Amino acid sequence: MTSPSLTDTPPPPAGNDVHSAVSGKAVRPGDRIFLGFSRGSGIALLVIMAAIAAFLTYRSVLAISGDKANFFTTLDWNPTGVEPKFGIAVLAFGTAVSSVIAMAIAVPVAVGIALFISHYAPRRLASPLGYVIDLLAAVPSIIYGLWGALFLVPHLTGLYSWFDDYLGWTGIFAYGDGAARSLFTVGILLAIMILPIVTSVSREVFLQVPKMHEEAALALGATRWEVIRMSVLPFGRSGVISASMLGLGRALGETMAVATVLSPSFLINTSLLDPGGGTFAQNIASKFSEADEFGQDALIASGLVLFVITLLVNGAARLIIARRKEYSGANA
Amino acid sequence: MAKRIDVSGLSAYYGNHKAIDDISMTVEPRSVTAFIGPSGCGKSTFLRTLNRMHEVTPGGHVEGKVMLDDENLYGSGVDPVAVRRTVGMVFQRPNPFPTMSIFDNVAAGLRLNGSYKKSELKDIVEKSLKGANLWNEVKDRLNKPGSGLSGGQQQRLCIARAIAVEPQVLLMDEPCSALDPISTLAIEDLIGELKERFTIVIVTHNMQQAARVSDRTAFFNLAAVGQPGKLIEIDETERIFSNPSVQATEDYISGRFG
Ligand SMILES: Nc1ncnc2c1ncn2[C@@H]1O[C@H](COP(=O)(O)OP(=O)(O)OP(=O)(O)O)[C@@H](O)[C@H]1O
Ligand SMILES: [Mg+2]
Numbered sequence: 343m344t345s346p347s348l349t350d351t352p353p354p355p356a357g358n359d360v361h362s363a364v365s366g367k368a369v370r371p372g373d374r375i376f377l378g379f380s381r382g383s384g385i386a387l388l389v390i391m392a393a394i395a396a397f398l399t400y401r402s403v404l405a406i407s408g409d410k411a412n413f414f415t416t417l418d419w420n421p422t423g424v425e426p427k428f429g430i431a432v433l434a435f436g437t438a439v440s441s442v443i444a445m446a447i448a449v450p451v452a453v454g455i456a457l458f459i460s461h462y463a464p465r466r467l468a469s470p471l472g473y474v475i476d477l478l479a480a481v482p483s484i485i486y487g488l489w490g491a492l493f494l495v496p497h498l499t500g501l502y503s504w505f506d507d508y509l510g511w512t513g514i515f516a517y518g519d520g521a522a523r524s525l526f527t528v529g530i531l532l533a534i535m536i537l538p539i540v541t542s543v544s545r546e547v548f549l550q551v552p553k554m555h556e557e558a559a560l561a562l563g564a565t566r567w568e569v570i571r572m573s574v575l576p577f578g579r580s581g582v583i584s585a586s587m588l589g590l591g592r593a594l595g596e597t598m599a600v601a602t603v604l605s606p607s608f609l610i611n612t613s614l615l616d617p618g619g620g621t622f623a624q625n626i627a628s629k630f631s632e633a634d635e636f637g638q639d640a641l642i643a644s645g646l647v648l649f650v651i652t653l654l655v656n657g658a659a660r661l662i663i664a665r666r667k668e669y670s671g672a673n674a
Numbered sequence: 675m676a677k678r679i680d681v682s683g684l685s686a687y688y689g690n691h692k693a694i695d696d697i698s699m700t701v702e703p704r705s706v707t708a709f710i711g712p713s714g715c716g717k718s719t720f721l722r723t724l725n726r727m728h729e730v731t732p733g734g735h736v737e738g739k740v741m742l743d744d745e746n747l748y749g750s751g752v753d754p755v756a757v758r759r760t761v762g763m764v765f766q767r768p769n770p771f772p773t774m775s776i777f778d779n780v781a782a783g784l785r786l787n788g789s790y791k792k793s794e795l796k797d798i799v800e801k802s803l804k805g806a807n808l809w810n811e812v813k814d815r816l817n818k819p820g821s822g823l824s825g826g827q828q829q830r831l832c833i834a835r836a837i838a839v840e841p842q843v844l845l846m847d848e849p850c851s852a853l854d855p856i857s858t859l860a861i862e863d864l865i866g867e868l869k870e871r872f873t874i875v876i877v878t879h880n881m882q883q884a885a886r887v888s889d890r891t892a893f894f895n896l897a898a899v900g901q902p903g904k905l906i907e908i909d910e911t912e913r914i915f916s917n918p919s920v921q922a923t924e925d926y927i928s929g930r931f932g
Binding site: 576 | 758760762767770771836
């Protein structure tokens, strides 16, 4: 950590250094300033993060210890009164379900679009298409929320009734005739929202596949699709995983769009198409302004759980990537 | 197994830039033909027109005819994918599929071509690796990634991959330029064995190598930078290196050029 000093004398203050150029212990003032600055901001960042973590943990502990019901399994959110009872089961379920639906729809579609742009579309079409997709990533989420509530919700009822007719017996796809303000709708909306970022990162990765890997497949007589299967997808695999994680991070934490579309309730619905349910972020957004101090603590505790989930998901993704490192294109 | 290549009036372009001009030559089956010439004269470009890899480059197109026995590779209705299955290629930089095991690398072309039983696949992979003089070095780690081999081993893996599909012709673009002298010798020996079964075309900057491995040698040159490359002459290797009929060839071989 300290600057190298080969002699016994203490290093002179910056600027006063009169040693010859070859003595090897001159520290230029610019280096000093930059070192001090970067070290300082690094430490400041750590301190701020530690402060946030301590604050969140402290208030969460207050909340969980004041909870008269099980914080993890209770299907209720009632932190006021003398017998506060609240739990995150509904929120965890809703967040998981809507994110899984979003990923299941968005990732394959995004990979398809990215491959189309990088390997199929003529160049004249590819760059404007890529540009439009990058633009979509910049649309604020409340806009998606409004579009979801005003367009998507009324237009999905037909599809959901069709699901109900053919798949209603599964229970998961049963549908009454309420508004389609359900977790499934949220999943679809989240899929649309994360599509641009997943597409755009995947496309970058696919464009970086070294020519020689693609030519290796071509020279064996691979068709375009076979080149993609043999060279492009394996090379892009970890990049697509990272892109998906970016998307998942956005889906897990999305607040305004979910709050605008979902009609929340503290029930775990077997049907994903019927309205109801909730997510961590949506629940915090809709309850925070009216909560008393203990109510805020309860919401903060739920936020901490979301944070931990996000960390775990990211860790898992890193593990997947690292496990296949030996086979990645990096060491070719 | 091996076929004759008959090129006539072949020019290749990158967009508007003409890289090689009006090349005609015959490559005999079961022989090694070496391409030599200064950098930028279009050896790689010409080689890549022989398995329709040239048109993979954006803007790349070709005029003229390449006959493989009696079939024009550039005839209408000829599928370039099918051409590349008959005319194999080894590149300057070893390029095994980094995500595949050694076994899967060799089997990759076979799996493209059709379905094989597991035992058949194993036999062909073993035969190809033996053909590429690599079997003894990798037989205990066939399931390890191909990218974990040394450069010379990787190049021989690429050769095994190319010969596994039993092509009619094998094109090699400076296959030894990234290798040490020992690996180079191993690959030169290998080329000597492979020519019993395949028609081989090799691009090289190494005169001794051309003299050692090839039966016939073609010399390419270009009039000036930016001009298209041309075939100056093609003849028996011995003649090219002892008594070429064109002065430019002699200058190039003896190091008097520019
Ligand atoms: N992808 C490309 N796009 C445009 N021009 C190219 C491309 N590849 C090669 N060329 C041009 O075509 C000409 C022939 O290049 P080529 O690579 O065939 O030469 P070469 O004889 O193989 O050279 P070297 O011995 O250095 O490998 C050169 O003028 C080069 O600039
Ligand atoms: Mg070349």
